[in-house]
Amino acid sequence: MMLTWMAGFLLLIVKLAVVLFFLLFVAAYLVWVERKFLARLQIRYGPNRAGKFGLLQPIADVVKMVTKEDTVPDGADKAFFLIAPAVVATTAFLMFSVVPLGSDLTLFGRKIPLVVTDLNIGLLFVFALSSLGVYGVALGGWASNSKYGLLGGIRGAAQMISYELPLGLSLIPIIMLARSFSIIDIVDAQARYPFILVQPVAFVIFVISAMAESKRIPFDLPEAENELVAGYHTEYSGMRFGLFFLGEYVNMMVFGGIVSVLFLGGWHGPLLPSFVWLFIKIMLVALFMIWVRGTLPRLRYDQLMTIGWKVLIPVALLNILATAAIGIMIH
Amino acid sequence: MESVREAVKALAAGFAETFKHLFRKPITEQYPEYKRPLPERARGRIILTRDPDGEERCVSCFLCSAVCPVSCISMEGDEKPNGRRYPLWFRINFARCIYCGLCEEACPTSAIQLTPDYEFSKRTPLDFIYEKEDLLVDHQGKDKNYNYYRYAGITTDEGGKGEHIGEDKPVNVKSNLP
Numbered sequence: 193m194m195l196t197w198m199a200g201f202l203l204l205i206v207k208l209a210v211v212l213f214f215l216l217f218v219a220a221y222l223v224w225v226e227r228k229f230l231a232r233l234q235i236r237y238g239p240n241r242a243g244k245f246g247l248l249q250p251i252a253d254v255v256k257m258v259t260k261e262d263t264v265p266d267g268a269d270k271a272f273f274l275i276a277p278a279v280v281a282t283t284a285f286l287m288f289s290v291v292p293l294g295s296d297l298t299l300f301g302r303k304i305p306l307v308v309t310d311l312n313i314g315l316l317f318v319f320a321l322s323s324l325g326v327y328g329v330a331l332g333g334w335a336s337n338s339k340y341g342l343l344g345g346i347r348g349a350a351q352m353i354s355y356e357l358p359l360g361l362s363l364i365p366i367i368m369l370a371r372s373f374s375i376i377d378i379v380d381a382q383a384r385y386p387f388i389l390v391q392p393v394a395f396v397i398f399v400i401s402a403m404a405e406s407k408r409i410p411f412d413l414p415e416a417e418n419e420l421v422a423g424y425h426t427e428y429s430g431m432r433f434g435l436f437f438l439g440e441y442v443n444m445m446v447f448g449g450i451v452s453v454l455f456l457g458g459w460h461g462p463l464l465p466s467f468v469w470l471f472i473k474i475m476l477v478a479l480f481m482i483w484v485r486g487t488l489p490r491l492r493y494d495q496l497m498t499i500g501w502k503v504l505i506p507v508a509l510l511n512i513l514a515t516a517a518i519g520i521m522i523h
Numbered sequence: 524m525e526s527v528r529e530a531v532k533a534l535a536a537g538f539a540e541t542f543k544h545l546f547r548k549p550i551t552e553q554y555p556e557y558k559r560p561l562p563e564r565a566r567g568r569i570i571l572t573r574d575p576d577g578e579e580r581c582v583s584c585f586l587c588s589a590v591c592p593v594s595c596i597s598m599e600g601d602e603k604p605n606g607r608r609y610p611l612w613f614r615i616n617f618a619r620c621i622y623c624g625l626c627e628e629a630c631p632t633s634a635i636q637l638t639p640d641y642e643f644s645k646r647t648p649l650d651f652i653y654e655k656e657d658l659l660v661d662h663q664g665k666d667k668n669y670n671y672y673r674y675a676g677i678t679t680d681e682g683g684k685g686e687h688i689g690e691d692k693p694v695n696v697k698s699n700l701p
């Protein structure tokens with residue numbers, strides 16, 4: 193009994209370590225991928241000085257950020273100011289814990305599910321954490337005691353709360369199809385065909401809302417460089433700024449993972465091992481997000497709100513009704 | 524419905540455009556490896572040249588210092604025993620210099636000249652203060668044969684007034700009084 197408990201605990205630690213390392217590593221190199229790919233979209237070279245093809249650039253960036261001075265502005269609310277970046281990074285990391293990385297692995301006669309925790313309410317957990325992430329943005333912006341930070345924080349909070357709704361609503365048809373909140377069950381339900389084929393509308397709504405949730409161009413109003421300096425993280429320096437940055441890229445990975453798990457069939461795919469397929473799908477989603485960044489300009493604030501409330505939410509609701517109606521007709 | 528179709532068409536056109544650019548050769552010039560050819564009369568680091576006999580050309584007339592719009596040139600003049608003027612010290616602050624070339628235009632002796640060299644970045648601004656020994660070079664620059672003292676109307680060991688190249692004897696001012 194004790195031995196099984198210990199083995200389970202060790203396994204959990206190993207899984208956590210692997211996922212954390214994988215996330216940190218991939219998030220760091222996602223920055224490189226983004227800079228390279230975006231540069232090519234804009235007929236530039238991107239980083240190409242640090243190492244071959246600039247491959248050492250993420251390491252140089254991390255070393256720079258760690259060695260920079262960690263400043264707290266005068267009049268800042270110190271406790272909140274210091275904790276806000278951690279909130280953003282932690283929620284981003286935690287969200288990934290319910291994303292299954294591959295089919296079950298059999299090791300020493302034991303079946304090991306390739307997921308940190310298989311919650312039966314996995315999807316709700318993701319939404320809860322992505323809502324908590326808003327606190328990091330809003331608190332960071334408010335505690336900086338800076339007008340740009342505050343405006344960025346307000347925008348961030350308003351935008352993320354608005355887009356939480358279509359994000360959640362767009363997934364209800366998926367839950368209806370899979371008949372489960374558990375992400376593993378949802379992936380298993382896509383063994384024959386990925387849900388993007390039957391739910392293209394939900395897919396589009398989810399991708400748009402996910403980009404708004406992770407505050408990427410064209411929805412990067414909270415950090416809009418040319419109006420707000422850097423928005424909610426204007427006053428941050430060193431590794432605290434790094435944590436915001438890291439959180440953003442981990443968020444990108446998380447949403448890439450969730451899009452591939454919910455719509456693109458997760459780890460299912462021919463020939464290659466299951467986790468390779470998931471990785472390929474995550475990277476494809478990330479590349480698509482970068483492509484969007486290279487193409488579209490930033491939305492105006494009223495346009496952002498109009499798209500969220502007047503377009504995405506009604507369409508998502510209609511989609512739920514349509515899915516329900518078709519489901520009743522088939523059964 | 525019509526507007527939706529138009530919006531989708533516009534979006535697709537935008538995405539197609541960026542996708543096409545993905546396969547174009549980047550237009551960035553890789554600077555230290557590739558240096559863009561300079562314009563013929565590009566102006567860069569300033570030098571002080573010597574005349575064909577190897578003497579300093581500068582006569583410390585302060586014209587360059589006076590014309591300099593950012594006041595980056597300073598010097599102190601002195602006279603040699605043979606009557607030639609020269610700068611005791613001559614200083615250019617390149618951290619201020621805007622490479623406008625007015626000093627070169629003002630110089631009566633072709634001493635101060637601008638070279639096309641622009642690659643002399645420094646770690647501290649103080650390193651940009653060039654003294655006479657840093658500025659003085661061992662050649663004539665753009666003006667190969669000019670020697671101010673051969674043409675000048677003053678008495679030096681090159682000769683007295685009116686004995687230089689292309690020079691007439693000084694006029695006796697009293698002779699052309701009315």
